[in-house]
Amino acid sequence: MPIRHKRSTSQYMYVEFVTSPAGPLLNTGFHFNVGNWPGHVETAGIKHGICDWLLSSDSLKDSSASEGIFLSIAHWYPPNTSCSYHIKGRIGEIVRLYFPSFRINRIESPILKYDGDCGESLTIYDSDHPDPARIIKTFCDTFSRPMEKVDFVSTSPSLYVQFDSKTGSYSGSSLYYWAHYDFFNNTRFGDPVPNTLCDEVMYAWKHPGGKIRSPMNSLIFKRTGGSDVRCQYKFVTDRRLYARAVIEVTSVSFKELPYNNNACTRCHEERVDKLVIWEEREKFQNNLACFCDNIPRAVRVISSADQMNLEMIVQGQHAITSYFKNPNPLFEASYEFAHGPLCGPITLGPSPDGELVFPYKKALAMAAGPMAAVPEHHYRREKCIWELKVAAQRDLWLNLEKARFGDRTCESAKIEVYLAGRLEPRFIMCPENISLARDLPILSAADLGALGPDQEPLPVLIQYTGDGQPGKNAFRLVWTELFHLPRNPDGSLASSLLQDGGCDFRCPGDTEVCIPRRLLCNGVDNCPNVTHISTMAQLTRHIEWNLEQLGLLHRAHAYKDLVLHDESPEICLRQELSELPYGKLILITLGLSLLLTLFVAILCRMCRGPGHAYHSRY
Known part of the structure; x- marks a missing residue:
C-alpha cells in the first residue's frame, strides 16, 4: 500500500520502521526516499x-x-x-511564471521502464488548457536544459502548466523545480500596437477622450534587457471629426536618483527619465513639451494638426530597481479631441482686420441637411480652439460684435482668450457678462509676447466651449491690428515713423493707436470704444490731424465738438463723395448720349423709308 509524502515542521524528522520477528510476509521490502523541501510553503489555490x-x-x-x-x-x-x-488571473491581468530553482536529472527510480525520449516533461501553455498551438516551452528529462530566473509571460489572463510522466517514479520527479508566479494589471487605454512593449493608439472615432497614465503593468521595466523603456501613446483623429488633439498632463512622478549626475535642466537633451510630447511636421519631429520633474499644476498641450504623440522614456540602467512592482503612476494625463467641422479653420491671420464666426457657415450647411436629423440629447459638447496670428509691432483689439446664446449661464457657452505662456485666460466671455465683452481692452505687442521689434508674437489662442447643437449658440468675434503711435524721448510723436501707410486715422481717446485708411467706413468698428473712460479733450485731440489726412481740413470748424470714430457718418459720407470717379462718370455720360443719338437717327430713318417714297411719286 503506497504511503503519501510526509513533511516535517522543522529541519528534523525521525522515521522508524518496525516489523515482526518473522519479517515481511511477501519479503518484497519497500522503497524509502528522503529529500529537502522549502519551509513554510502553502500553495494558495484550490486542489482538484x-x-x-x-x-x-x-x-x-x-x-x-x-x-x-x-x-x-x-x-x-x-x-x-x-x-x-x-x-x-482576473480580466485585464497577465501571468508571469519563473523558476528560482530548476534541475533536470535522469529518471532514477522509474516504476515502468521507458527507452524513448521525454519520459517526463513539463509544458507551459499560453492558454487556459493544454493547447498544442499555444506552447511557450517544454522541458524534457532527456535533452532540455533548465531555465532559472527566466520570465514566462502569458498574453491573456491564464497560464497552464502540465507535468506528464510515462514511467512513474519511486523517488519523485526527475524535473525538480520551485515555481513562482504572480499577476500584473495589463489594462490598456487605447488600441495596443502589435509587436511593441507598451505602445498604444487612441483613435478619435473609438476613444474620443479619457484618462491615461504610465503602464499599469510594471513588468515592462524588466523586459527590455537593460535598454531604455519607451512607451508611445499616439493620438490620431480625422479632420472630418476633429482637427486637434488636446493633452493635459496632471502629474509627473519620476524618482530622483542620487547617483545620477544628469540634472533636469535641458529635458530634451539630457539622459533622464522624461515625458515628451511631440508631433510630426513635414516629416520632422516638432517637440511641443518635455517633463522630467514634478509639475506644480496641470499643463495643457494642443496639437497644430490631426496627430500628436506622448512618449514616456525611462533609462534602462535603473528601470528595474526603480519601477518594477512600483504601484505609483509615473505620469497621469487626460486627453480629448477638439475643433470639429462647425469650428472652421484652425488658423486665422495675420491681417489688419478679420472676423471669427461660429458656427462655420459651410459646415453648418452640411449639418442642417436631411441626413443630419439627430435628437437634441445626442449632440456632443463642442470645443473649438483657434490660433490668431498677429503681425509684428501691432497691438490687438477684440470685439464681440454679435452673440446669441441659447441659455444665460456660462456653462452653456464660454469664449476664453489665452495669451502665450499664460495658463489662465486673459478674457472670459459668456452670457453672464456679454455687455462687458463688447468693450475689451487693447492687447499690446508686449502683452502678446513679442520678443523683438520685427518678430511676430506667438499666436493668441481663442477657445470656445459650448453646446454642439447647430444654431443654438452663435457669435461673431472681430479683431483689428492696431498701430501703436511711436514716441520720441521727449514724449512727442515720432512723425518720421508714421510713413509706412499703417497709420492714417488716429483712434479717439488716449489709446495712442491708429488704423490704415482702408479700415475706415467698412461697416465694422475697428477703433476701440473708449468714450466711457475718456474726457472730451482726449476724444477730440486728433480731429484736425485725421481731417488733414482725409483731405477734409477745411471743414474742421464744423467737426470741432464732435467725436469722430472710424464709422462716423460725417467722415464716411464725405469720403464717399470725395472718392466718386467723376472722370469715369463724364465718359460714361458722353458714351450714353452718343448711343442715344445714333439710336434716334436710325429710328427716324426707318420711319421715313417706304412710306416717304410712295408719297413722293403722287
Whole structure:
C-alpha cells in the first residue's frame, strides 16, 4: 500500500520502521526516499484530485502574498501520471511564471521502464488548457536544459502548466523545480500596437477622450534587457471629426536618483527619465513639451494638426530597481479631441482686420441637411480652439460684435482668450457678462509676447466651449491690428515713423493707436470704444490731424465738438463723395448720349423709308 509524502515542521524528522520477528510476509521490502523541501510553503489555490490545481489571482490576494509558489512532485507516483496547474488571473491581468530553482536529472527510480525520449516533461501553455498551438516551452528529462530566473509571460489572463510522466517514479520527479508566479494589471487605454512593449493608439472615432497614465503593468521595466523603456501613446483623429488633439498632463512622478549626475535642466537633451510630447511636421519631429520633474499644476498641450504623440522614456540602467512592482503612476494625463467641422479653420491671420464666426457657415450647411436629423440629447459638447496670428509691432483689439446664446449661464457657452505662456485666460466671455465683452481692452505687442521689434508674437489662442447643437449658440468675434503711435524721448510723436501707410486715422481717446485708411467706413468698428473712460479733450485731440489726412481740413470748424470714430457718418459720407470717379462718370455720360443719338437717327430713318417714297411719286 503506497504511503503519501510526509513533511516535517522543522529541519528534523525521525522515521522508524518496525516489523515482526518473522519479517515481511511477501519479503518484497519497500522503497524509502528522503529529500529537502522549502519551509513554510502553502500553495494558495484550490486542489482538484491528487495533483491538479487552480491557482487564481483571488486566492493569492486572500493569502496576502505578492507571489504564489508550487513545487515539483517529491513523492512516488504511478506511471502515466499527469499533474496540472491552471494559473488564472482576473480580466485585464497577465501571468508571469519563473523558476528560482530548476534541475533536470535522469529518471532514477522509474516504476515502468521507458527507452524513448521525454519520459517526463513539463509544458507551459499560453492558454487556459493544454493547447498544442499555444506552447511557450517544454522541458524534457532527456535533452532540455533548465531555465532559472527566466520570465514566462502569458498574453491573456491564464497560464497552464502540465507535468506528464510515462514511467512513474519511486523517488519523485526527475524535473525538480520551485515555481513562482504572480499577476500584473495589463489594462490598456487605447488600441495596443502589435509587436511593441507598451505602445498604444487612441483613435478619435473609438476613444474620443479619457484618462491615461504610465503602464499599469510594471513588468515592462524588466523586459527590455537593460535598454531604455519607451512607451508611445499616439493620438490620431480625422479632420472630418476633429482637427486637434488636446493633452493635459496632471502629474509627473519620476524618482530622483542620487547617483545620477544628469540634472533636469535641458529635458530634451539630457539622459533622464522624461515625458515628451511631440508631433510630426513635414516629416520632422516638432517637440511641443518635455517633463522630467514634478509639475506644480496641470499643463495643457494642443496639437497644430490631426496627430500628436506622448512618449514616456525611462533609462534602462535603473528601470528595474526603480519601477518594477512600483504601484505609483509615473505620469497621469487626460486627453480629448477638439475643433470639429462647425469650428472652421484652425488658423486665422495675420491681417489688419478679420472676423471669427461660429458656427462655420459651410459646415453648418452640411449639418442642417436631411441626413443630419439627430435628437437634441445626442449632440456632443463642442470645443473649438483657434490660433490668431498677429503681425509684428501691432497691438490687438477684440470685439464681440454679435452673440446669441441659447441659455444665460456660462456653462452653456464660454469664449476664453489665452495669451502665450499664460495658463489662465486673459478674457472670459459668456452670457453672464456679454455687455462687458463688447468693450475689451487693447492687447499690446508686449502683452502678446513679442520678443523683438520685427518678430511676430506667438499666436493668441481663442477657445470656445459650448453646446454642439447647430444654431443654438452663435457669435461673431472681430479683431483689428492696431498701430501703436511711436514716441520720441521727449514724449512727442515720432512723425518720421508714421510713413509706412499703417497709420492714417488716429483712434479717439488716449489709446495712442491708429488704423490704415482702408479700415475706415467698412461697416465694422475697428477703433476701440473708449468714450466711457475718456474726457472730451482726449476724444477730440486728433480731429484736425485725421481731417488733414482725409483731405477734409477745411471743414474742421464744423467737426470741432464732435467725436469722430472710424464709422462716423460725417467722415464716411464725405469720403464717399470725395472718392466718386467723376472722370469715369463724364465718359460714361458722353458714351450714353452718343448711343442715344445714333439710336434716334436710325429710328427716324426707318420711319421715313417706304412710306416717304410712295408719297413722293403722287
